[in-house]
Amino acid sequence: MNRDELILRQQQLLVRSAELRLGLADQAQVFKRPLAVVDTANQGLRWLYGNPQWSLAALAILVVLRPRRTLVWGRRLWSAWRMLKRAQDWVAAGSLRD
Numbered sequence: 001m002n003r004d005e006l007i008l009r010q011q012q013l014l015v016r017s018a019e020l021r022l023g024l025a026d027q028a029q030v031f032k033r034p035l036a037v038v039d040t041a042n043q044g045l046r047w048l049y050g051n052p053q054w055s056l057a058a059l060a061i062l063v064v065l066r067p068r069r070t071l072v073w074g075r076r077l078w079s080a081w082r083m084l085k086r087a088q089d090w091v092a093a094g095s096l097r098d
Contacts (some may be wrong), residue, residue: 062070
């Protein structure tokens with residue numbers, strides 16, 4: 001290949017690269033809204049971790065107003081948490097065998 005052919009090939013590749021970048025940016029717009037929701041939830045969790053007194057206050061109010069319902073949901077959440085941990089342990093043990 002001579003110099004002119006190389007320059008032409010380089011320009012073609014640059015145009016193709018720009019087309020691919022634009023196509024990817026267009027396709028990525030689908031994820032913009034769901035990722036914004038996840039980002040907002042993440043910020044909310046960070047705030048809760050930084051201000052646990054509000055979570056405890058809400059829990060105390062629930063215990064006072066609806067003690068039976070709070071206990072029922074507490075048991076359900078605790079069971080779900082234990083199942084999640086068992087599943088994570090099971091997956092981790094399975095990945096170690098591979």
